[in-house]
Amino acid sequence: MDFTNKDIRPDYKKIYTDILNKKIPEKKEECKHFLKKANLSSVDIIELNNKLFGINKETEKFDQRHRSYSKSDILRILDYQKKNKLNNSQLANHFRLSRNTVTKWNKLFV
Numbered sequence: 509m510d511f512t513n514k515d516i517r518p519d520y521k522k523i524y525t526d527i528l529n530k531k532i533p534e535k536k537e538e539c540k541h542f543l544k545k546a547n548l549s550s551v552d553i554i555e556l557n558n559k560l561f562g563i564n565k566e567t568e569k570f571d572q573r574h575r576s577y578s579k580s581d582i583l584r585i586l587d588y589q590k591k592n593k594l595n596n597s598q599l600a601n602h603f604r605l606s607r608n609t610v611t612k613w614n615k616l617f618v
Contacts (some may be wrong), residue, residue, distance in 0.1 A: 520548045524556055532560055550581045551603070572604060582613050 525543055528536045542548065542556045554575075577585070589599045589610075596610040 520553050520556075521545075524548075524560070527560065535560055549584065550575065550577050551584060554603075568604070579617075583617060586613060586617060 521543060524539070528539060528543075539556055539559055542552055545552065548556070585599070585603060585605075588594075588602075589596075594602065596607050596614070599605070600607045600610045
C-alpha cells in the first residue's frame, strides 16, 4: 500500500469543525476563514487552537516540544519575517519558537 504524507496527517479541518459545531458554536464565525481554506498549515492550526482554547502556559510548554513544520510552513514563516522586517528574536517571540530554530531555518532556506 502506498502512503503519502497527506494520508498520514490528521484531518484538522474536520476535527476543528466538529469541535466548533459541538462544543464552541459561539466561536464559529470567528474561525470561519480558517475552515474555508483547502489545507490548513501548521501555523493555521496553532492560531486556530489559540483562538478556540486560549494560551495555557503548561500546555504551551508541552506543545512547543512536539511541533513540527513542513518546508512550506517554514518558508511562510520566513516570508512573514521579511514582509514585517523582523529580526530573528522578534520572529521567534511572535511564533513562540527558539531563536536558534529561526537562525537554522534562515541558514537552510534563505
